[in-house]
Amino acid sequence: MAVTLLKALADPGRLLLARVLSLGTFNVSELTEIADAGQSTVSRNLKILVDAGLLSSRREGRTVYYAWRRDLAPAAASLRTWVEAHGPAIEGDVRRQIHDAWEARRERTASFFATVDPADPAAAWLGSPDCLPLLLEALPDSNTVVDLGTGSGRLLPGLRGRAPNVIGVDASAAMLSEARRRTQDAGLDDIDLRLGDLAHLPLQDHEADAVVANMVLHHLPEPARAFDEIKRVLRPGGTLLIGDFLPHDQEWMRETLADQWLGLAPDDVSHWLDEGGFEAIDVRPIPPNQPGALGVFVARATRV
Numbered sequence: 393m394a395v396t397l398l399k400a401l402a403d404p405g406r407l408l409l410a411r412v413l414s415l416g417t418f419n420v421s422e423l424t425e426i427a428d429a430g431q432s433t434v435s436r437n438l439k440i441l442v443d444a445g446l447l448s449s450r451r452e453g454r455t456v457y458y459a460w461r462r463d464l465a466p467a468a469a470s471l472r473t474w475v476e477a478h479g480p481a482i483e484g485d486v487r488r489q490i491h492d493a494w495e496a497r498r499e500r501t502a503s504f505f506a507t508v509d510p511a512d513p514a515a516a517w518l519g520s521p522d523c524l525p526l527l528l529e530a531l532p533d534s535n536t537v538v539d540l541g542t543g544s545g546r547l548l549p550g551l552r553g554r555a556p557n558v559i560g561v562d563a564s565a566a567m568l569s570e571a572r573r574r575t576q577d578a579g580l581d582d583i584d585l586r587l588g589d590l591a592h593l594p595l596q597d598h599e600a601d602a603v604v605a606n607m608v609l610h611h612l613p614e615p616a617r618a619f620d621e622i623k624r625v626l627r628p629g630g631t632l633l634i635g636d637f638l639p640h641d642q643e644w645m646r647e648t649l650a651d652q653w654l655g656l657a658p659d660d661v662s663h664w665l666d667e668g669g670f671e672a673i674d675v676r677p678i679p680p681n682q683p684g685a686l687g688v689f690v691a692r693a694t695r696v
Contacts, residue, residue, distance in 0.1 A: 497613035504650030523635030545571025619668030
């Protein structure tokens, strides 16, 4: 076992890939740019790391993404810790390429939401209504609730019925305008709408008693990295509620709706929440309720 693991990393190119993947999930095209190596070389090195049991691969439509395996044996887990602490430094061109990869993902989503028409029929695919009543049902009594990626504000009236202070955050000014129209039509002039994205939330530390992220994570460049910022704005003991798609094969949603991920696996979400400092984690899959619909899940967790 030890010989296999050490042999897999006994190459500067593979060691660099392992160090980069300790930061997040990347596809072959992105890793080719980051490592400044040919695609065939990167693919071959990734296969060796996968075969050694260090990496996992996941197909997202036509794209395959790689990451460190979560179910590493103790020896492999120790090796990952060593790679993170003593592997190649993430600096210079490598750091810039990693930043550029995440920025390209973020820009793709931002460009879409900057131009999307909230009244477009396709916008219905931006959020499944199946999650909404379940999220409201799971929301505890709270003073301040934040709706991340509020979009056109569909969830805001329901949240206002459960909490005196509701804040809606979205990165799209057009979406916030639609949310403002919707809440004003409902006579809810006291809902606070703020422009900002999940990487830099326009909220103070511990400002929220509860945070709701409905149909948000699959748009993010790296969903696992979102929980640090969510934890910052959520008070200790506060509640995080998530609603999102289960894994699916609707590739058109990546092209048409700028989805970064074709759904999220409940096991991944549970793992991210655990590593992000949450407890009492409950992820409930909900199968499609009609032909052609997509399955969803609702997750609830408590900030430590």
